[in-house]
Amino acid sequence: MDLNYSKDDLAFRDEVRAFLAEKLTKELSEKVRLGGDLTKNDMEGWHAILNAQGWLAPNWPKEHGGAEWNAVQRHIFDDECASSHAPRVVPFGLSMLAPVLQKFGNQLQKDHWLPRILSGEDWWCQGYSEPGAGSDLASLKTKAVREGDDYIVNGQKTWTTFGQHANMIFCLVRTDSKVKQQAGISFLLIDMNTPGIEVRPIILLDGSAEVNEVWFTDVKVPVKNLVGKENDGWTYAKYLLTHERTNIAGVGFSTAGLAAVKRIAKAEMSGGKPLIQNPLFAARVAQVEIDLMAMNTTNLRIVSQAAAGGAPGVEASMLKVKGTIIRQEINDLARRAVGPYAMPFVSEAVEGSNEPLPDPHDAGPVAAQYFNNRKISIFGGSNEIQRGIIAKVKMGG
Amino acid sequence: MNFDLTDEHQMLQDSLRRFLKYSCNSKTRNEALSSETGVTSDLWHAMAEMGVIGAFFTEEQGGFGGTGADIALVFEELGRANVVSPFLDSALLSGRVLAAAGELDRVADLIGGDLQLALAHGEPTSRYDLNYVRTASVNGILNGRKAVVVNALASDILIVSARTSGKVYDEAGISLYFVEKDAAGLNIQDYALIAGGHAAEVTLDNVQGSLIGEEGKGFALLKEAYAIATVAQCAETLGEMTAATELTQEYLVTRQQFGRPIATFQALAHRMSDMLIEMEQARSAVIRAAGYFESDERTRDINIHAAKNLMGRAGRLIAEESIQMHGGIAMTQEYELAHIAKRITMADHRFGDTDYHLEKFMALTQS
Numbered sequence: 001m002d003l004n005y006s007k008d009d010l011a012f013r014d015e016v017r018a019f020l021a022e023k024l025t026k027e028l029s030e031k032v033r034l035g036g037d038l039t040k041n042d043m044e045g046w047h048a049i050l051n052a053q054g055w056l057a058p059n060w061p062k063e064h065g066g067a068e069w070n071a072v073q074r075h076i077f078d079d080e081c082a083s084s085h086a087p088r089v090v091p092f093g094l095s096m097l098a099p100v101l102q103k104f105g106n107q108l109q110k111d112h113w114l115p116r117i118l119s120g121e122d123w124w125c126q127g128y129s130e131p132g133a134g135s136d137l138a139s140l141k142t143k144a145v146r147e148g149d150d151y152i153v154n155g156q157k158t159w160t161t162f163g164q165h166a167n168m169i170f171c172l173v174r175t176d177s178k179v180k181q182q183a184g185i186s187f188l189l190i191d192m193n194t195p196g197i198e199v200r201p202i203i204l205l206d207g208s209a210e211v212n213e214v215w216f217t218d219v220k221v222p223v224k225n226l227v228g229k230e231n232d233g234w235t236y237a238k239y240l241l242t243h244e245r246t247n248i249a250g251v252g253f254s255t256a257g258l259a260a261v262k263r264i265a266k267a268e269m270s271g272g273k274p275l276i277q278n279p280l281f282a283a284r285v286a287q288v289e290i291d292l293m294a295m296n297t298t299n300l301r302i303v304s305q306a307a308a309g310g311a312p313g314v315e316a317s318m319l320k321v322k323g324t325i326i327r328q329e330i331n332d333l334a335r336r337a338v339g340p341y342a343m344p345f346v347s348e349a350v351e352g353s354n355e356p357l358p359d360p361h362d363a364g365p366v367a368a369q370y371f372n373n374r375k376i377s378i379f380g381g382s383n384e385i386q387r388g389i390i391a392k393v394k395m396g397g
Numbered sequence: 398m399n400f401d402l403t404d405e406h407q408m409l410q411d412s413l414r415r416f417l418k419y420s421c422n423s424k425t426r427n428e429a430l431s432s433e434t435g436v437t438s439d440l441w442h443a444m445a446e447m448g449v450i451g452a453f454f455t456e457e458q459g460g461f462g463g464t465g466a467d468i469a470l471v472f473e474e475l476g477r478a479n480v481v482s483p484f485l486d487s488a489l490l491s492g493r494v495l496a497a498a499g500e501l502d503r504v505a506d507l508i509g510g511d512l513q514l515a516l517a518h519g520e521p522t523s524r525y526d527l528n529y530v531r532t533a534s535v536n537g538i539l540n541g542r543k544a545v546v547v548n549a550l551a552s553d554i555l556i557v558s559a560r561t562s563g564k565v566y567d568e569a570g571i572s573l574y575f576v577e578k579d580a581a582g583l584n585i586q587d588y589a590l591i592a593g594g595h596a597a598e599v600t601l602d603n604v605q606g607s608l609i610g611e612e613g614k615g616f617a618l619l620k621e622a623y624a625i626a627t628v629a630q631c632a633e634t635l636g637e638m639t640a641a642t643e644l645t646q647e648y649l650v651t652r653q654q655f656g657r658p659i660a661t662f663q664a665l666a667h668r669m670s671d672m673l674i675e676m677e678q679a680r681s682a683v684i685r686a687a688g689y690f691e692s693d694e695r696t697r698d699i700n701i702h703a704a705k706n707l708m709g710r711a712g713r714l715i716a717e718e719s720i721q722m723h724g725g726i727a728m729t730q731e732y733e734l735a736h737i738a739k740r741i742t743m744a745d746h747r748f749g750d751t752d753y754h755l756e757k758f759m760a761l762t763q764s
Contacts (some may be wrong), residue, residue: 134724136654159725204728205735206591269522270753272566280752332713337748339524340545342746345591360521367591367746369741374720375728382724384664 003297005076018079023049027259027305028213029085033260034364036207040165046087046121051118057094064102064114071306074247082252083259086219090162091093093117093124097170099120100187100213100236102227126236127157127171127190127214135385137172138181138234142174142190142216146223146230151175151188153196159379163199163212176231187223187233196220197359199391204375206368216246241381242290248316249323252378254292257330261285264361275337288329295322315394317386324377331373342367400684406470409452413471416447417478420431423733426593429481432585434551435595436513440482445510450488458504465690468625469632469683476636479737481593483513483548485629491556491568493622494573498610515552517543517576517599519617525749527623528568528616532601534559537608539574539601546554549597550587554578557599561613571615574606581605592743593736624701627748628686631704633681638715641737642676645669645719648726672718673709675739682707692735695761702758708744709751716741 005013028042050056058074060066069077081088089095098117101110116122133140142155153173160169169190176184192199196219201209228236262285267278275281302315335342341359346368377383400412420440444450452467456461462468468489473697475484491514492507506512521544523529532541539559549555555576565571582602590596610618647662649669657667675687689696708729716738720727727734745751 118675129725134654139654139656203730205730205739207730268524270524271526275524278752278756280755284752328717336752339750340519340746342688343545343590343592343596343743345589367743370742371591374717375725377721377726378724381407382722384662387664 001060009072009076011302013076013080016077017053018086019053020086021078023053024084024086028087032087033256034083034362034376035366035369036364037210040123043087043090043165044123047120051120056089056118057098059095060098060114061102064098065118071303072300075251075303078247079252079255082250082256085256088329088349090123092126092162092166092181093122093168096126096240097124100170100227100240103239104187104236107280108224109189109227122168123166124168124170125160125163125166125192125214127158127160127169131158135382137237138185140172140174140185141345142173143177144175144186144221146175149223151221151223151226153188153190153216153221155216157214157216158202158211160199160212161210161213163192163214163323164201164209169214170227172237174234175332179231182234184231185233185237186230187227187236188218188221189227190216190221194219194221202370206365206370206372208372218320225302242313242316248380249319249326251292251296251297251299251323254323254327254330255296256286258289258292259336260363261330261333261337263361264334267361268339269336270339284333286327290331291322291326295319295326303371314390317389319379320380320386321377321383321390326382327376328373331366331370334363335370337361337367338363342370348350359390402470406466409467410470410474412430412447413449413474414477414605415475416443417480421478421480424744426479426481426709426736430593430724435481435548435589435593436487436551437543442510444482446483447594449484450492450510451508451654452485452720453489453492454504454508459501459713460508461471463533465628468629469687472629472632473636473639473683476638478631479637479733479740482590483551483594485626485633486516488554488726489516489629490622490626490650493625494556494618495609497618497621498573500609504638506733511546512554513519513552515546515555516614516622517546517549517555517557519546521598522637524670525577525618525753526566527564528571529557530560530571531565532557534561534574534606536570537606539576539604539606541601543599543601544555546599547590547594547596549585549726550595552578555583555599556609557601558615558619559601559606568616570613571619573618575609576601576604576606618661623748624697625690627701627705628683628690630747631683631708632745633706634712634741637741637744638676638679638712641715641719641734641741642672643733644737645672645722646756648723660723663740668718672715675714679708679711682711699758699761702754702761704731705749705754706751706758709754711752712744 008017047056055067056076057066058069062068094117100113101113128137130140131144135143144151144153146160169192171188171190172185173188174184175186196217198215200213200346202211202213265281270278299319334342338359338361341361346365449471451460452462452471456465477570488507492504494516496507503512511726520529520531521542539557557576558571558575559574560570561572582604584600586598587595646669649659649665652659682704685700719734720738723734726732729735
C-alpha cells in the first residue's frame with residue numbers, strides 16, 4: 001500500500017499547477033470563486049485555452065485529439081482546477097456525447113462531429129428528461145417518425161442545461177411505442193436551428209437562468225443523424241451515463257468550498273471570538289472535513305481501480321450520493337457562517353458586475369449557491385435512484 | 398390543560414385565513430417581490446383595518462392582544478399564506494420597542510396602518526449578538542454602520558441603537574434614537590432579500606438622533622422586542638413548513654413514475670412520515686414558546702431558545718426534503734415551493750440561528 005501519489009503523478013500535478021498559474025486569469029477565477037454566472041464567452045474562452053494545450057478532452061483517446069490521461073491524472077487535473085477556481089468544462093459534448101460517438105457512431109459521424117466539439121464550433125446540450133419522464137427516463141414520449149430520409153420529431157424536453165447557448169442537441173426519442181419502453185428508444189443528433197424548435201428558459205429558485213425547456217414541433221432530422229441502430233438508443237444512453245459520472249464525487253468542489261467556509265469563519269465574529277473558535281460551529285466544520293477526507297480516499301481507491309482497468313459501476317453511485325451530501329453540507333455551512341449576510345439577494349455578484357457587495361465577508365452569494373446546489377442530488381439520476389441501483393446490485397431484486 | 402383555541406382566537410384565525418387565501422396568491426406575491434420597497438400598501442392597510450396590527454399590542458399600549466398566543470396565531474397564518482410583507486419588522490419588532498418605551502402615539506399610528514418603521518440595530522460584525530453595539534452617540538450625534546436593516550427604505554422613520562457608554566459587548570450603555578429619513582449624513586444602501594422584502598446597509602455620519610426612552614437603558618427594550626419577534630418568526634416558519642409539507646404530500650400522491658404514484662415507494666413514504674413527525678414537534682415547540690411568553694424570564698427564554706433551535710433543525714429538514722422529493726420542479730422559481738423553502742431557510746438567519754439558540758439554551762439549562 002502507498003497512500004501517496006507516484007513521482008510521475010506529482011510531476012503531472014506540478015505541470016497542471018504551472019499551467020493554471022500561467023493561463024487562468026485572476027478575473028475569471030474570481031468570478032468562479034464568487035459564484036458569478038459565467039457568460040458563453042467565458043466558457044468558450046477557457047475551452048480554447050485548454051484545447052490549445054491539448055487538455056480539453058482528458059478522457060478521449062489520442063487518435064481523436066484527446067489527452068488520454070489515466071483516471072488518476074484526470075482526478076489530479078479536476079482537483080487542481082477546482083482548488084484554483086477554474087471554470088468547469090461544459091461536459092455535454094466533451095464527456096457525454098463524444099464517448100458515445102467514439103464507441104457507437106459511424107466513421108462519417110466521428111470525422112464530422114468530434115473535431116467540432118474540440119474546436120468549439122458546436123455547443124451541445126442534452127435532450128433526455130421530459131416533464132413526465134424524470135427518474136423514470138425510459139417512459140419518455142418525444143416521438144420520432146421516419147418519413148423518407150428524415151425523422152419527424154414532436155415532443156418536449158426539459159432541464160436542458162445551457163440550451164440557450166447550444167446549436168446542437170443530442171436527444172433520446174421514441175421510435176417504437178409498441179415494444180417494451182427501453183426497446184423503442186433511439187439516439188438522435190438535432191440541429192437547434194431547425195424550424196420547429198423552441199427554447200424557453202426556466203428560472204431557478206436562486207434566480208439563475210441555466211436550464212430550459214426545448215419544444216419540438218414537426219422538426220425534420222436527417223436519418224444520417226441517427227447514432228447507431230434505430231431502437232438501440234437506451235444502450236447508448238446508459239453508456240453515456242457511466243461517462244457523465246467522471247468526477248462524480250466532486251472532491252475538488254468540496255475541498256475548495258471547505259477552505260472558503262474556514263476563511264469566512266475566521267473573519268466572522270461570534271460573541272467576541274472568531275466563529276471558527278465557536279465549539280458548535282467548529283464541530284460542524286470538523287465533521288464534514290472528516291467525511292471529506294475519507295471520501296477523497298474512497299474516490300482515489302475507485303479511481304485507481306479504474307486506472308488499472310476496472311470500471312466504476314456501483315461505486316459511482318456511492319460516490320454520487322456521498323459526494324452530493326458532502327457538497328450540500330458545505331454549502332449549508334457557508335450560509336450559516338455569514339450569519340445575517342446570507343439574506344441579501346446579491347444579484348450584482350450573480351451578474352458579475354463590479355459593484356461592491358454589502359457583505360463584509362467577500363463570500364459571494366452563498367445562500368444562492370446553497371439553494372442552487374439542491375439540484376446536485378436531483379439531476380444525473382437522483383440520489384434515490386442511485387440508492388436503488390446500489391441496493392439492486394448488492395442485494396438483487 | 399386545554400390546547401383548544403379560545404373562541405376569540407378561533408374567530409381571528411378563521412377570518413385571517415379566509416382573507417389571506419382570498420387576497421394573497423402568487424400574483425400579489427410576485428408584485429410584492431418585484432416592488433421597489435417590498436411593501437404592498439393595499440395588503441398592509443387591509444390587514445391593519447382587520448385589526449391584525451392591533452393584536453400585537455396590549456390594551457395599555459393601545460392594542461387588544463399582545464400575548465405570545467395572539468402573536469403566534471397571526472404569524473402562523475401569514476406564514477401559511479406565504480405573505481411577503483414586513484409585519485414582523487415594521488409592526489411587531491419596531492412597534493414593541495416603541496410601546497415599551499412609552500411612545501404610544503407612534504404605536505397608535507402603527508396600529509392604524511399609517512406608519513412604517515425599521516429597527517436599525519445589528520451591525521456588520523455583530524452577527525446575532527444583541528449586546529454588540531459599536532455605533533456611537535455623543536450628545537445625540539450618531540456615527541456608525543447598521544447591517545441588513547429590514548424595511549429601511551420603506552420606513553417613515555428609523556429606530557437606531559447607539560452606544561452612549563461602555564464597551565462594544567456591554568449590555569449597559571446602549572441607547573435608542575429616532576432618526577428622520579431625510580437627516581443629513583444618513584445613507585441607506587437598499588437591496589432585495591433572497592426570501593422577499595428589502596433591507597439596507599445604513600451608515601450614519603454625524604447624524605442627529607432624538608432619544609427614545611432612557612439613555613443607556615435600550616438593551617432591555619431590545620431584548621424584550623427580540624424575544625417576541627423570535628416567537629413570531631418561529632410561528633411564521635411553522636406556517637410555511639405546513640404549506641411545504643402539504644404541497645409535498647399532494648405531489649407524492651399525484652406524481653406518477655414507473656407507472657405508479659411515487660408515494661407508493663417506501664423510500665419516499667417513510668421520509669414523508671418523518672416530515673409529518675417533525676411537523677408535530679415543531680408545532681409543540683411553537684405552542685410552548687408562545688404559551689410561556691408571559692411566564693418568568695428564564696422559563697420564557699428557555700422555551701424561546703428551544704423553539705428557535707428546533708425550528709432551525711426541523712425547518713431545514715422540511716425545506717430540503719420537500720425539494721428533494723419533488724425533484725426538479727421544486728428548483729423552479731415558478732413553483733410555489735421554491736419561494737416557501739427560501740423563506741423557511743432564511744428564517745434561520747434572523748434573530749439568532751440554530752446554533753446561537755442552542756448555546757443560549759445550554760447556558761440556561763446547565764445549572
